[in-house]
Amino acid sequence: MLEAKNFSYKEILNIPLFFLEKKSFSVLLGQNGSGKSTFLKALCGLNGTLSSKVILNEEILSKMSPKKRAQSVSWLPANTHASPELTVEEICLLGRYPWNSGVVKKEDRLIVSEILTRLGLKDKSSQSYLSLSSGEQRLTDISRVLSTQTDLLILDEPTTHLDLKKSFLVFSLLKEKVEKEKKTILITSHSLELTKKFATHVFFMKSGSLLLDEKFQALSFEKKIKETFELEEELFLLEQ
Amino acid sequence: MTKNKRNLAKTKTLIFIFSLLVFLGSLEWSSSSFSILDAFEILLHELKGEKLSEKLITAKTILFEVRFPRVLTAALSGASLGIAGVLSQGLFRNPLASPSLIGTTSGGVLGGVLFLSLGGVSHHFLGLSFFSFLGSFFTTSGILFLFHKLRNPDFTKLLLVGLSFSTFTGALCQFVISLEESDYHKSLMIYRWSLGGFYHTEWTDFFLSLLPLSFGIVASFSLCSKLDVLSLGDEVAETMGVGLHDLKMKTLLILSLLVGVVTSLAGPLPFIGLIAPHITRKLIGAQHTELMKYTFFNSMSLILLADLLAKNIFHHKELELGILLSLIGAPFFLYLSLKKEI
Numbered sequence: 104m105l106e107a108k109n110f111s112y113k114e115i116l117n118i119p120l121f122f123l124e125k126k127s128f129s130v131l132l133g134q135n136g137s138g139k140s141t142f143l144k145a146l147c148g149l150n151g152t153l154s155s156k157v158i159l160n161e162e163i164l165s166k167m168s169p170k171k172r173a174q175s176v177s178w179l180p181a182n183t184h185a186s187p188e189l190t191v192e193e194i195c196l197l198g199r200y201p202w203n204s205g206v207v208k209k210e211d212r213l214i215v216s217e218i219l220t221r222l223g224l225k226d227k228s229s230q231s232y233l234s235l236s237s238g239e240q241r242l243t244d245i246s247r248v249l250s251t252q253t254d255l256l257i258l259d260e261p262t263t264h265l266d267l268k269k270s271f272l273v274f275s276l277l278k279e280k281v282e283k284e285k286k287t288i289l290i291t292s293h294s295l296e297l298t299k300k301f302a303t304h305v306f307f308m309k310s311g312s313l314l315l316d317e318k319f320q321a322l323s324f325e326k327k328i329k330e331t332f333e334l335e336e337e338l339f340l341l342e343q
Numbered sequence: 344m345t346k347n348k349r350n351l352a353k354t355k356t357l358i359f360i361f362s363l364l365v366f367l368g369s370l371e372w373s374s375s376s377f378s379i380l381d382a383f384e385i386l387l388h389e390l391k392g393e394k395l396s397e398k399l400i401t402a403k404t405i406l407f408e409v410r411f412p413r414v415l416t417a418a419l420s421g422a423s424l425g426i427a428g429v430l431s432q433g434l435f436r437n438p439l440a441s442p443s444l445i446g447t448t449s450g451g452v453l454g455g456v457l458f459l460s461l462g463g464v465s466h467h468f469l470g471l472s473f474f475s476f477l478g479s480f481f482t483t484s485g486i487l488f489l490f491h492k493l494r495n496p497d498f499t500k501l502l503l504v505g506l507s508f509s510t511f512t513g514a515l516c517q518f519v520i521s522l523e524e525s526d527y528h529k530s531l532m533i534y535r536w537s538l539g540g541f542y543h544t545e546w547t548d549f550f551l552s553l554l555p556l557s558f559g560i561v562a563s564f565s566l567c568s569k570l571d572v573l574s575l576g577d578e579v580a581e582t583m584g585v586g587l588h589d590l591k592m593k594t595l596l597i598l599s600l601l602v603g604v605v606t607s608l609a610g611p612l613p614f615i616g617l618i619a620p621h622i623t624r625k626l627i628g629a630q631h632t633e634l635m636k637y638t639f640f641n642s643m644s645l646i647l648l649a650d651l652l653a654k655n656i657f658h659h660k661e662l663e664l665g666i667l668l669s670l671i672g673a674p675f676f677l678y679l680s681l682k683k684e685i
Contacts (some may be wrong), residue, residue, distance in 0.1 A: 144578070147582050148581075148582065149578050149581060149582065169581075169584040169585075169586060170584045172582075172584065173582060173583045173584030174584075176582070177582065177583075178578075178579070178582045180576065180578060180579060183575065183576065183579070184436065184574070184575060184576045184579075185574060185575055186436075186438075186574045186629040187629075188624050188625075188628050188629035189571075189574070189628065189629045189630065190628065193571075193628070193629075193630050194575075197571055197572055197575060197583075198583075200568065200571075200572050200583050200584070200585075201583055201584050204568065205567070205568020205569070205571065205572075206568075229347050229348075231628075247575075251583075
C-alpha cells in the first residue's frame with residue numbers, strides 16, 4: 104500500500120524504511136516531540152523534500168496530481184481549524200471536495216449523513232462548530248476526514264478531547280472501516296488499552312527513529328512501552 | 344423543511360427586500376425635492392412624445408444626471424467592497440481581516456495619489472484605477488508574504504503589520520500631497536479624493552467601472568468552494584487538492600481589482616468590507632457562496648444608507664462618506680475586537 108524510504112529530515116526524522124500493509128490498522132506510539140506528527144505529515148505529501156520518497160500504490164506521491172492524491176490519502180491534523188460559524192454538516196461536506204470540487208450532490212449528503220449517524224452527531228448536523236464541545240468538534244473533524252472515503256487514512260491523535268466511550272467508538276469504527284471497507288489506517292495515539300485491543304500493527308517511535316530492530320521486536324508489548332516512553336516510577340500505569 | 348431552514352429562507356428574503364427598499368429609497372430621498380414618481384412621469388411624457396414642463400425638465404436633470412448615476416455607482420461600489428471583505432477574510436482566515444485594516448485600501452489610495460500628482464487628470468478613470476489596483480496589490484501581497492513568514496501568525500500580528508503598512512503609505516500620501524502645495528487647485532482635488540465619497544459621480548464613472556467590477560464580483564464567486572476548504576487551514580487544504588499558490592494569487596488579484604477600482608471611483612471607503620460580511624455571517628452562516636451572495640445585498644444597503652446619511656446629516660454641507668464610514672466603522676471594529684475580552 105505505502106512505502107517510504109530514506110526518510111531523513113533535519114535532526115527530526117531518520118527512518119530508513121517504512122511499510123504499511125493494505126487493510127491494516129496501525130498505531131504509532133511515541134513520546135511527545137518524538138517526530139510522530141512530522142512523520143505523518145510527510146507521508147501525506149506535506150513535506151516537499153520527503154514526498155518524493157513516498158510510494159503510494161506503486162506511484163511516487165510527489166508525482167501524483169493534487170486531485171488524485173487527495174482522492175487517495177486523507178489527513179487529520181492534531182490541531183484543526185474551522186470557521187466557527189460553519190455547521191457540522193457543512194464542514195463534513197468539505198471532506199467531499201476532492202470528489203465534487205465543491206458542487207455538493209445528493210450522494211455526498213448521504214455519505215456525510217451516514218458517518219454523522221455512526222459517530223452520534225446526526226442531531227447536531229445543523230449546529231455551528233462554535234456551539235459544540237471540544238470533543239464534539241474533534242468528532243466533527245474525524246467525520247470530515249472519513250467523508251472523503253480515501254483508501255488510506257492518516258489521523259494524528261484522533262481521540263484527543265474524547266471521553267472513554269467516544270474514543271472506543273472511534274477506534275471500533277476505524278477497525279470496522281479496515282475490515283469491511285478494506286481501508287488502510289495509520290494513527291498516532293496515547294491510548295494503550297485501545298491500541299492493544301484494536302490495532303493490527305503497532306509502531307514505536309523514539310527521537311525520530313522507528314524501533315524496528317530484532318532485539319526490540321522480541322520484547323513484550325509492556326517492555327516495548329517501557330522502553331519507548333522511558334518509564335520508571337510510572338510503571339504502575341502498565342500494571343493492569 | 345426544518346424550522347431552521349425555513350427561518351434561514353425567511354432571513355434571505357428579508358435581506359433581499361431590504362436592499363431593494365433601500366435602493367428605491369435612495370433614489371427617492373435626497374436633498375432636492377423631486378421624487379421617484381417624477382421620474383415615472385418624465386418617462387411617461389417622453390414615451391408619449393409630450394413636451395416636459397419646466398419643473399419636469401429640472402427634475403429630469405437632477406434625477407437622471409445626478410441622482411441615478413450616484414446611487415447606482417454607490418450600490419455597485421458597496422457590493423464590491425463587501426465582497427472584497429469576504430475575500431480578504433477568507434484569505435487571512437480571520438473574520439476581522441477587512442481590506443481597510445490589512446492595508447489594501449491604503450495601498451490603493453497611495454497608488455491613486457501618486458497617479459494624480461504625477462499629472463493624471465482627476466477623471467482619467469483607467470489610469471487612476473490601474474494605479475490604485477497596483478497600490479492595493481503590492482501592499483496586500485507584501486502583507487500576506489510577511490504574514491506567512493511569521494512563526495506564529497495570529498490576528499494581532501496581522502493588525503500590527505497592516506497598521507505599519509497603512510501608517511507608512513499614509514505618510515507617503517501626505518508627503519506627495521505636500522509636494523503639490525504650490526498648485527492649490529490640484530492639492531485640494533487630491534485631498535478631496537482622499538476623503539472618499541460619491542459627490543462628483545457621473546454616468547461615465549458608472550459605465551467605466553461596471554465591467555471591471557462585475558468581472559471581479561463574478562470571479563470572486565468562482566473561488567468560494569476553495570475558500571471554504573482553505574478555512575480548514577493551509578495544510579488540510581493542500582492535502583485536499585486545493586492549489587494554495589494559485590488560489591491565493593487569484594484572491595489577491597481580484598481583491599485588489601475590486602478595492603482598487605472602487606478607490607479610484609470614490610476614494611477610500613473603509614469598514615464596508617468589515618461590517619457587511621460580519622452581519623451576513625451572523626445571519627446566514629460562513630459558507631462562502633451564501634456569505635458572498637448576501638454580503639452583496641447587505642453591503643449595498645449599508646453604503647446607500649451611509650450615503651443618504653452623509654448627504655442629509657448637515658443642512659448646508661454634505662459630509663464626506665469616507666469620514667462618516669470611519670466614524671461608524673472604528674467603534675464597530677473596537678466592539679468586535681473587544682467583545683470576547685470584556
